[in-house]
Amino acid sequence: MTLKMLKMLLSAFFMCIVLTSKVTKAQKACDPIDNGPYLGVLPSLLMSVSEATEEDLRMYPLDPMFSSELRLMGVIDSVSPNGMIITPQMDYQLVDPSEIFVFETDASSNRNRIRLVRPIDRDGQTASFDDDINTLKFTLKCQPKYNTSLERLYTVHVQILDKNDNSPHFVETYEVEINELLPVGSTVITVSAEDRDLNLDGNITYSVVQIANDLNDGSRLFDVDALHGNVKVRNPLDYESLPVNQKFYNLRIQVQDAGMPSPMSSFTTVKITVTDGDDLGPFFQYTGCQEHKGACAWPEYSAYTKDVQKNKEIRLMTTKGTESTYADIQAKDMDSLSSEIQFSIIATTPRGFDLHFSISTTIMANGYYRATLNLVSEIDTNTLSNLQILIKAEEATFRRRHAIASVRFMKPEENSNTGGSSVSGQQTSSGNEITSLNLGLIIAVAVALTLIVCLSLVVIVIACRRRSPPDDKKNLMTTSGHSNGAYNEHTPL
Ligand SMILES: *[C@@H]1O[C@H](CO)[C@@H](O)[C@H](O)[C@H]1NC(C)=O
Ligand SMILES: *[C@@H]1O[C@H](CO)[C@@H](O)[C@H](O)[C@H]1NC(C)=O
Ligand SMILES: [Ca+2]
Ligand SMILES: [Ca+2]
Ligand SMILES: [Ca+2]
Numbered sequence: 001m002t003l004k005m006l007k008m009l010l011s012a013f014f015m016c017i018v019l020t021s022k023v024t025k026a027q028k029a030c031d032p033i034d035n036g037p038y039l040g041v042l043p044s045l046l047m048s049v050s051e052a053t054e055e056d057l058r059m060y061p062l063d064p065m066f067s068s069e070l071r072l073m074g075v076i077d078s079v080s081p082n083g084m085i086i087t088p089q090m091d092y093q094l095v096d097p098s099e100i101f102v103f104e105t106d107a108s109s110n111r112n113r114i115r116l117v118r119p120i121d122r123d124g125q126t127a128s129f130d131d132d133i134n135t136l137k138f139t140l141k142c143q144p145k146y147n148t149s150l151e152r153l154y155t156v157h158v159q160i161l162d163k164n165d166n167s168p169h170f171v172e173t174y175e176v177e178i179n180e181l182l183p184v185g186s187t188v189i190t191v192s193a194e195d196r197d198l199n200l201d202g203n204i205t206y207s208v209v210q211i212a213n214d215l216n217d218g219s220r221l222f223d224v225d226a227l228h229g230n231v232k233v234r235n236p237l238d239y240e241s242l243p244v245n246q247k248f249y250n251l252r253i254q255v256q257d258a259g260m261p262s263p264m265s266s267f268t269t270v271k272i273t274v275t276d277g278d279d280l281g282p283f284f285q286y287t288g289c290q291e292h293k294g295a296c297a298w299p300e301y302s303a304y305t306k307d308v309q310k311n312k313e314i315r316l317m318t319t320k321g322t323e324s325t326y327a328d329i330q331a332k333d334m335d336s337l338s339s340e341i342q343f344s345i346i347a348t349t350p351r352g353f354d355l356h357f358s359i360s361t362t363i364m365a366n367g368y369y370r371a372t373l374n375l376v377s378e379i380d381t382n383t384l385s386n387l388q389i390l391i392k393a394e395e396a397t398f399r400r401r402h403a404i405a406s407v408r409f410m411k412p413e414e415n416s417n418t419g420g421s422s423v424s425g426q427q428t429s430s431g432n433e434i435t436s437l438n439l440g441l442i443i444a445v446a447v448a449l450t451l452i453v454c455l456s457l458v459v460i461v462i463a464c465r466r467r468s469p470p471d472d473k474k475n476l477m478t479t480s481g482h483s484n485g486a487y488n489e490h491t492p493l
């Protein structure tokens with residue numbers, strides 16, 4: 001039983017060996033190594049090589065990336081017993097495949113291959129897919145040397161693999177003008193780049209790059225959407241903080257593909273010009289005002305009550321330290337927009353004197369506006385000297401930005417004899433007041449001093465006459481007395 005079974009098993013085993021050996025023996029020259037897929041009427045051979053430039057092929061002709069295994073039995077020559085003759089047909093392409101590839105048997109591995117010998121640009125001349133060459137297709141005729149009439153035909157598909165040999169590039173140059181009031185998040189411009197390569201080699205992303213040593217670098221204020229190239233405002237813009245005559249930002253944008261192992265990139269610089277927007281109000285300006293961010297912090301004007309006459313323009317002054325100067329009320333838009341400004345009286349302290357005054361606006365040069373303040377109905381000097389008027393300079397825009405200044409009144413010095421004439425036409429009015437006051441004081445002091453000196457002289461003279469009878473010896477006595485004293489002091493030594 002067991003012997004019989006063993007015999008049967010052994011015979012089955014040998015049968016298998018015989019069968020398999022028969023199968024291998026059946027594979028002759030021009031037979032496919034694999035039973036490849038039928039992608040049509042003919043069996044197919046699928047291969048792939050990388051695209052290559054002329055230089056690639058000159059430098060690395062035997063690089064495996066430029067060749068592909070031709071999985072057919074036999075050797076490609078017409079001499080060996082299992083030799084075969086390979087003839088590519090020029091049927092699908094305009095070019096002859098035998099000019100692009102050589103068909104050869106690798107001497108060391110004894111394997112058949114096709115090898116690229118002519119440059120192929122997979123990418124074409126544009127980024128569009130229309131001019132891409134992704135596969136080369138042709139019919140291959142294979143004839144065994146031992147009987148050339150036993151020819152076999154295959155459809156060959158050679159896939160052309162992409163190489164990242166193109167850097168992405170921006171299709172145009174970009175310049176744009178925007179207003180400083182454009183809100184954060186707004187799209188300023190959209191940049192666009194192209195890459196002729198395939199898949200990751202052509203998958204491009206945008207990013208902002210800082211420009212070293214450029215005061216107009218915009219990398220802090222703008223960013224770019226990585227996928228779509230939309231440039232957006234990232235931080236609030238400020239026209240005023242840009243240097244004069246350089247109201248623009250340079251935004252450097254990089255575009256990079258995702259090619260492995262080393263991505264390729266290129267750059268563009270977008271010039272973003274910023275225009276002025278109405279973000280600042282008017283400001284009062286006079287020499288010597290306390291400036292804060294380019295505007296007078298607490299604009300204050302004053303006038304002497306004597307300079308206030310009905311239906312006459314009130315002469316106003318500004319004060320810096322102890323110096324008072326005649327000054328006009330002038331205001332200007334802090335934006336370069338030079339918006340129209342209108343002056344008005346908004347309040348008085350104490351209240352209720354608004355209608356005693358009128359104010360009018362005159363346009364001046366360089367965007368300045370001037371206010372003219374008039375008294376239209378009498379106020380008594382005591383009331384006036386305690387009065388303060390608040391004046392508003394308002395932009396005639398829909399935002400109605402404004403600034404406020406105060407005007408107060410002072411009584412001139414009571415002692416001043418010169419009265420109204422002291423300030424007329426003079427630059428330093430209160431300076432004049434002070435000088436006339438000082439003059440009076442100086443005269444008084446001088447008179448007093450002279451009196452004191454005279455009195456003391458008289459006292460001295462009287463005293464001298466009492467102690468020394470001769471008048472002419474007064475000088476001698478004083479000099480001798482002095483020398484005596486000196487001598488006396490020195491004698492104890
Ligand atoms: C070659 O093959 C053809 C087709 O199978 C056959 O007719 C012919 O006899 C063969 N010739 C030789 C010399 O074996
Ligand atoms: C590029 O890659 C990103 C992420 O890797 C993907 O979301 C996007 O669809 C790709 N684009 C293209 C055109 O391949
Ligand atoms: Ca690329
Ligand atoms: Ca490419
Ligand atoms: Ca502005």
Ligand SMILES: [Ca+2]
Binds near residue numbers: 281282335
């Ligand atoms: Ca303004």
